[in-house]
Amino acid sequence: MKGIVFCEFLEMVESEDGFGMVDRLIESAKLPSGGSYTAVGTYDHAELVALLIAYSGQKNLSVPELLRAFGKYLFGRFVVLYPVFFENKRSAFDFLSHIDSYIHVEVRKLYADAELPKFTHRVLDHNRLELTYTSAKHLPDFAEGLMRGCIDHFGETIELNRQAVVFDGVESERFTLTRS
Ligand code: HEM
Incomplete structure (x- = not known):
């Protein structure tokens, strides 16, 4: 999946819950990329799923709910x-x-x-x-x-x-x- 999707996801998290939350998600998702994305890079979409699962644990919202919110x-x-x-x-x-x-x-x-x-x-x-x-x-x-x-x-x-x-x-x- 293109890096722009990851960058925008992390920006959404930062705007809603601050940079501390971004840090926590990157930490707990144990990402092969280490969580540093560039818009034009390509990354395994399993990393987005891992970030969503981590965010879901923090927010008390399901992964489908978060995916809908992120799409919007x-x-x-x-x-x-x-x-x-x-x-x-x-x-x-x-x-x-x-x-x-x-x-x-x-x-x-x-x-x-x-x-x-x-x-x-x-x-x-x-x-x-x-x-x-x-x-x-x-x-x-x-x-x-x-x-x-x-x-x-x-x-x-x-x-x-x-x-x-x-x-x-x-x-x-x-x-x-x-x-x-
Ligand atoms: C200005 C409008 C849009 C732009 C610039 C855009 C751009 C993109 C980009 C860059 C990706 C990532 C591709 C990749 O990771 O390799 C993507 C994926 C995707 N786009 Fe769009 N898109 C647009 C509109 C839409 C709309 C309106 C929908 C649905 C109604 C949509 C549905 C999707 C879905 C579901 C994916 C995830 C990849 C997949 O399901 O296989 N896109 N889009």
């Missing part, structure tokens, strides 16, 4: 870091239906070795969008947090439901977004 936070950071990706995107549905065809394509130009998930989308009707997430990393809670961050960014009211499915023979998650 990270989307807000993407808005600041990559304003160009938001040009001409007028709604959450517009943005989310372009993850595979545009957003992550551009991400790959910045980070050639990024291991990106697959999102297939289906417009069910004017107010309903279906997104199916497939990834060897299988982080559906992270995907949900990013989607919720996206919905907040566009200031829309969208209900989100999800269901585990097998898609092309792979364990996946199907999200149904309903706009009101």
